[in-house]
Amino acid sequence: MTFILNTFIKGFYLFRSGIAIFCFFLIIASGMDQALCESCPSSEQLQQTIQSVMKRDVEIKGIRATAYKGLCEVHVRISGRDNILYTNQENQFLVFGHLIESSSGENLTRKALEEYTRLSPKDVQKLKSYTAFSIGKGPIELFYVTDPQCPYCKKGEKILKKMAEASEVTVHFILYPLSFHKGAKEQCISIICDNKGLEGLESEYLSENQCTQGKNKVEATNLFMKEKGITGTPGYIFTDGIIHTGLLHEPNLRNRLGLPPPKDEAPPQKHEAEPKKLKHPVDSKKK
Known part of the structure; x- marks a missing residue:
């Protein structure tokens, strides 16, 4: 060469x-x-x-x-x-x-x-059916793929919770238990069946309630993720269909969403920079 x-x-x-x-x-x-x-x-x-x-x-x-x-x-x-x-x-x-x-x-x-690996608009719409719960009422939507036992997922959850509480984003949580995490599937089903939401995810909630609705949602989620080549967590799926696997630190996530950098953080460094954010008509909810 x-x-x-x-x-x-x-x-x-x-x-x-x-x-x-x-x-x-x-x-x-x-x-x-x-x-x-x-x-x-x-x-x-x-x-x-x-x-x-x-x-x-x-x-x-x-x-x-x-x-x-x-x-x-x-x-x-x-x-x-x-x-x-x-x-x-x-x-x-x-x-x-x-x-x-x-x-x-x-x-x-x-x-x-x-x-x-970008999802089609039709596949993005399907994600709502795999959502276990949502937090926030912000104008920008995204989907967060997580596992109750994933340590890096918990770091991402804290960032998203902070942004949701500031009414900057609406986050749809998709529970995707990885096969090597013993009991994670049962935890995901319990969180869905008992409507435990983010609190249940944070505490790694588990109960004997393994309802059919929860089982079906988790199994359907697993099939969809594997079909799309998503094999790990955490994962971010943006409304333009772009998938990012791996933890995004707050400056990088905010940059990707078109939000200003956090006041207490430095802007994203070049070597960590994500591809330029894509403008898409469904990135924001209509008020």
Whole structure:
């Protein structure tokens, strides 16, 4: 390749069958020569390459050239989870990591993945049927995917509670128990059946009430999330269909929602910055 890359090594080098897989963040140097790839490997070529290296089933969801000479972007689903990896025109290597634009600090990999996994307006409307409870009466709506036993979810819940109490947002909570959290499914069902809401979620409420309505909602939620490639919590689903998996700190969340930064917090740093917020007619309720 003719462009320059500054690299932060974030893991290890793994060599199999002459293919180097690099686990790192790529920081693109300013002034890089930018040009579209003339071509990218076929899905058949990539399927064979990735499966031979990873030794598991991989679904190729999409392949496209990037704006950087010789670099191709591949959208894959591995073990039910969506990922982005990179290769070149000759399929000589696979790169797992994040592409960061040095001039703006924008995470191009996250931006691409969010566009690939974006929900349709119809699917966004379906989310209401999976909602366990809602808090706040703010003009901006969002959905929060959480598990009672998820520690990072609790951090996100505190931020959302604060914003809801300030009447800035309306948050729809979707309970998505992860399979490795013992008893989480029963907790979710109990919270729904006994109408315990946020208080029940915060206290990890559990009762013997495992009503049919609660079971059906939790099971339907699990199916929907897996179908959409959402395999972890916490998760934020915005009304424009964009999905963000992982905790968003308050400055970044507020920036994403088009809200001013909190008075007691610094603005979001560039390396944590999310893709530019998208204007969408359903982002706000009509008053």
